[in-house]
Amino acid sequence: MxxxxxxxxxxxxxxxxxxxxxxxxxxxxxxxxxxxxxxxxxxxxxxxxxxxxxxxxxxxxxxxxxxxxxxxxxxxxxxxxxxxxxxxxxxxxxxxxxxxxxxxxxxxxxxxxxxxxxxxxxxxxxxxxxxxSAPLHPEKPLERIVIKDGSKIEMVPFQDITYLETYGDYVWIYTEKGKFLKQKTMKEFELLLPSTFLRVHRSFLVNITCIQKLELYEKNSYQLLLKNGVRVGVSKSGYKELKETLGW
Structure with missing residues (x-):
């Protein structure tokens, strides 16, 4: 055959x-x-x-x-x-x-x-x-994410992404136009996306250009308020990353 x-x-x-x-x-x-x-x-x-x-x-x-x-x-x-x-x-x-x-x-x-x-x-x-899952050009970060949404193919430029959230073996990708589900791990997105994205929590990867401010949620616990009004949890390691990256 x-x-x-x-x-x-x-x-x-x-x-x-x-x-x-x-x-x-x-x-x-x-x-x-x-x-x-x-x-x-x-x-x-x-x-x-x-x-x-x-x-x-x-x-x-x-x-x-x-x-x-x-x-x-x-x-x-x-x-x-x-x-x-x-x-x-x-x-x-x-x-x-x-x-x-x-x-x-x-x-x-x-x-x-x-x-x-x-x-x-x-x-x-x-x-x-x-x-x-491997970045083939480390000096050329990912410029877009391609997503199959039913019968449609969506090209999502990374600058349009507000944040990403883990969902089992998938990741939710949130944009101003809506959200999309992609079968990929958060670790893979960390490697592929540019330095404007920061892992602030085990479940969240945030576009730092979309951050409005950091808020105290409870004692020694923080949340990010994004420009679209969404609040995202921040872990201790994420808080440390934010302070080092943004100089807070």
Whole structure:
């Protein structure tokens, strides 16, 4: 049975190159191509491929953002021009990748590795989850959060976020336009969001630009009053962080 493969890259020449390389191996069959993340998500839902070759840097929706929206991602081989720091993240999490530009020989090795994983019935979901929780560019903080809200995809710029609150294995993201639920840990958001966000409590991560004032709630207990009128609990460690960060 052939390994059903979907090619996802915004560059037509890049898709053609992979198409030509993959034809040399009879164990693989290309079932479709997508030029952006939105088109890819539609095709993955419809075609349910076993494998995707995924470019990371794409317009509209990046490859990593696409993966975040997939509840059951297929096996993934990343096609990337990322720097060495990102490559180390791929290798650490045992995720297959092709560094652009890549040769036919390097591509063949990737196909062999995929077949080995399929034969060994390796579950790659944990590898992808670990990669998505790692900041691939520490000097480039997250600029937005992509959320699937029913059939809609919401792009939420980080500056629009007021605060985040833990909710089991999920996190509520509060904005002036409403709140959104994302399956991610607060620790992951701490790593991904810029320094304008501060963990003030085990359950809360706050955009410091949205703080109005710090209030005494009970003896040795404090709350933050946000500019939208919401009050957020502050732990002892959070109080210490606030004093050090904001000079209070």
């Amino acid at each position: 052939k390994i059903r493969t979907l090619l996802i890259d915004d560059e037509a020449l890049a898709r053609t190159l992979v198409q030509n390389f993959i034809k040399a191996d009879p164990d693989f069959e290309v079932v479709g191509e997508a030029a952006d993340g939105f088109e890819a998500m539609k095709l993955i839902t419809e075609l349910k491929p076993d494998l995707i070759f995924l470019d990371i840097q794409m317009p509209k929706l990046t490859g990593l953002e696409l993966l975040e929206l997939l509840p059951e991602p297929p096996i993934v081989v990343f096609s990337t021009a990322y720097d060495q720091y990102a490559i180390e993240a791929f290798e650490k999490n045992a995720v297959d990748y092709l560094l652009k530009p890549f040769s036919r020989d390097r591509f063949s090795k990737a196909l062999s590795k995929i077949k080995e994983k399929i034969e060994a019935k390796v579950d790659t979901k944990e590898e992808i989850k670990n990669l998505l």
